[in-house]
Amino acid sequence: MNATPTLLELQHALRRALLEGGETAACAEVVADGIEPAQRLAVYRNGYASRLSAALRLCYPAVQRLVGEEFFDGAARVFAFERPPRAAWLDEYGAEFADFLAGFPPAASLAYLPDVARLEWAVNRALHAPEAEPLDVGRLLELNEVQRASVRFAPHPALGLLRTDCPADEIWRAVLARDDAALGAIDPAAGPAWLLVERRDGDASVSRMSEPAWRFAFELCAGRPLHEVLDAACGIEAHSLLAQHFTAGRFVAFTIEDKKVATETSP
Amino acid sequence: MNRTLLAASTLTSAIGLALAMQTAPAQAAEMKGEMKAPPIVKENMAKMQKEHLQKCFGINAVGKNDCAEGAHSCAGQATIARDPGSFVLLPAGDCSKIAGGSLKPA
Known part of the structure; x- marks a missing residue:
């Protein structure tokens, strides 16, 4: 037998054993006491796949209902082995699930499934994002004209803006509310939806926007200066x-000419 | 300079409007088409907190490491991990309730 492996070597070997299964290097380090090392x-x-699958299930209840439990669990397991958590x-686990489903x-x-998953991830993010104090609008009054024109805003961490190819919001709501009539009335090919996801009173809220209004919000949240955003709107x-x-408290800070103003000067 | 003026005045009137809305009933600010999340979303979040799923999954109480949530028995089903390579399922949930939903393999 070789020298005792370091902890790091053991961890790498265990990781391989978890992801690949079968006879791996880790087997040599496991005591066979009634059960074969590979079986152990x-x-x-x-357990690794089951726990990750359980975590995904809590994040993606609508996807799970759409495809059924068995399919979901199977897909979650493939995902767990193909894209292990970083x-x-x-x-933070499951951000790539929509991408995974798309491929x-x-x-x-189910062409709409990745969109529903993306919406669920945004909802999940909105629920788990840290608290942040909304911008005190009155402070903007202290800016001069040039500063007002070039102001940039920082979005609330719970805020999400997404565009979906299908009416993912309708599907999401109907499937979670078990509203079969609404599900039957949905046209998955009805075209894109521009959505804003945020946290309100501790709950996630999803709003539909017009495309121009969504773009306006998107550019603002990307931190572009106001006059540029207005030019494009x-x-x-x-x-x-x-x-x-x-x-609605969707911004938490503002900056002018790359200098942070709102957060640095507040007491 | 016109652009600057326009942008500045847009912001100025937005500030005025926002300050006025803050004193008005909250409904004035509600967006059209807003949807609260269905209860399950929040229930799941509570579940995550209760089951400490948000914690590091690698660190677990001694003796609990082998079993996931008690759904599988360690000695039996758990060792027969489903082979992800043999995935032959088709979606079989509420997707069938959506018009035009096709369940044929692609």
Whole structure:
């Protein structure tokens, strides 16, 4: 037998055993006491996939209902082995599930499924994002004209803006509410939806926006200066939309000319 | 300079409007078409917190490491991990309730 492996070597070997299964290097380090080492490791391999599948199930209830439990669990397991978590924090696990589903042949007949998954991830993010104090709008009054024109906003961490090819919001709501009539009335080919996901009173909320209003919000949240965003905007009541964003607490800070203003000067 | 003026005045009126809305009933700010998440979304979040799923999955109480949530018995089913390569399922859930939903393999 070789020298005792280091902890790191053991961890790498165990990782391989979890992801690949079968006879791996880790088997040599496992005591066969009534159960073969490979079988012993298979317990962990299954536990690994089961735990990740359980975590995904909590994130993606609508996807699960759409495809059924068995399919979901199977897909979650393939996902767990193909794209193992990169962080030990389970809240962050599953961000790539929508991408995975988009390239997962058994789910190819459900073109809307990746969009529903993306929406669920945004909802999940909205629920788990840290608290942040909304921007005090009154502070903007301290800016001069040039500063007002070039102001940039920082979005609330719970805020999500996504465009879906299908009415993912309708599908999501109907399937979670078990509203079969609504499900039957949905046309998956009805065209894109522009969605805003945020947290309100501790709950996730999904709103539909017009495309120009969504773009306006998207560019603002990307931190582009106001005059640039306004130049690109058309067909919107910019001041009214801005006021709505302020009132809903969708921005937490502002900067002018790359200098942080809102957070640095507050007590 | 016109652009600057326009942008500045847009912001100024937005600030005024926002400050006025803050004193008005909250409904004034509600967006059209807003949907609250169905209860299951919040229930699942509570479940995550209760079951400590948000914690590091690699660190687990001694003796609990072999079993996932008690759904499988360690000695039996758990060792027969489903082979992800043999995935032959078709979606079989509420997707069939959506018009035009096809369940044929692609």
